[in-house]
Amino acid sequence: xxxxxxxxxxxxxxxxxxxxxxxxxxxxxxxxxxxxxxxxxxxxxxxxxxxxxxxxxxxxxxxxxxxxxxxxxxxxxxxxxxxxxxxxxxxxxxxxxxxxxxxxxxxxxxxxxxx
Amino acid sequence: xxxxxxxxxxxxxxxxxxxxxxxxxxxxxxxxxxxxxxxxxxxxxxxxxxxxxxxxxxxxxxxxxxxxxxxxxxxxxxxxxxxxxxxxxxxxxxxxxxxxxxxxxxxxxxxxxx
Numbered sequence: 001x002x003x004x005x006x007x008x009x010x011x012x013x014x015x016x017x018x019x020x021x022x023x024x025x026x027x028x029x030x031x032x033x034x035x036x037x038x039x040x041x042x043x044x045x046x047x048x049x050x051x052x053x054x055x056x057x058x059x060x061x062x063x064x065x066x067x068x069x070x071x072x073x074x075x076x077x078x079x080x081x082x083x084x085x086x087x088x089x090x091x092x093x094x095x096x097x098x099x100x101x102x103x104x105x106x107x108x109x110x111x112x113x114x115x
Numbered sequence: 116x117x118x119x120x121x122x123x124x125x126x127x128x129x130x131x132x133x134x135x136x137x138x139x140x141x142x143x144x145x146x147x148x149x150x151x152x153x154x155x156x157x158x159x160x161x162x163x164x165x166x167x168x169x170x171x172x173x174x175x176x177x178x179x180x181x182x183x184x185x186x187x188x189x190x191x192x193x194x195x196x197x198x199x200x201x202x203x204x205x206x207x208x209x210x211x212x213x214x215x216x217x218x219x220x221x222x223x224x225x226x227x228x229x
Contacts, residue, residue: 004158033214033216035217042204042219042221043217043219045217045218048216055211056216090158092217101210101215102147102149102164102208102215103149103161104149104161104215104217106151106161107158108157109156109158111156
């Protein structure tokens with residue numbers, strides 16, 4: 001079965017640079033979530049989109065922005081990168097519906113290293 | 116404030132034994148409680164989930180027990196195998212306007228020794 005695709009899988013950037021992470025949800029899924037996971041930490045919710053509209057916002061820095069496109073893929077844009085932004089970034093997708101809305105399926109993640 | 120508290124932080128179980136991981140939550144608005152399994156460098160994988168209207172759910176070797184009054188739920192892994200060695204996260208979410216963001220516990224690193 002098709003899974004969530006994230007690219008790139010690894011990214012190395014220097015401080016103050018920008019980065020763009022991409023997420024391709026499972027086919028037919030219309031909701032995308034972004035999570036950040038620091039080393040040895042639990043995933044923290046950043047932002048979500050439903051039908052190309054932002055649906056919720058968590059602890060996402062103002063330096064970060066995201067959007068969902070007409071084909072439902074999503075991009076997380078990160079500017080003025082800081083050392084503390086080094087983490088695994090996961091995208092998860094779900095299909096809106098009475099039961100399925102709750103079931104989130106995670107991608108393999110993008111490991112961002114800021115030097 | 117940690118909305119979902121998970122224990123233990125780490126767990127060592129012998130092959131064939133039962134692994135038990137516990138979670139407690141604060142927000143009574145939570146209405147969905149999944150467990151995720153994560154291997155190093157991989158994304159969390161949905162293992163099993165439960166709603167508050169049932170007290171137990173079993174899928175293969177994995178069972179969730181749910182106590183609504185105590186605001187606690189637990190994962191039992193029967194006949195634990197070395198391949199089960201991973202980090203397990205409990206989580207909770209609540210219905211919202213198009214968003215069901217997950218709030219995770221801190222995770223439990225399970226090691227199953229032969």
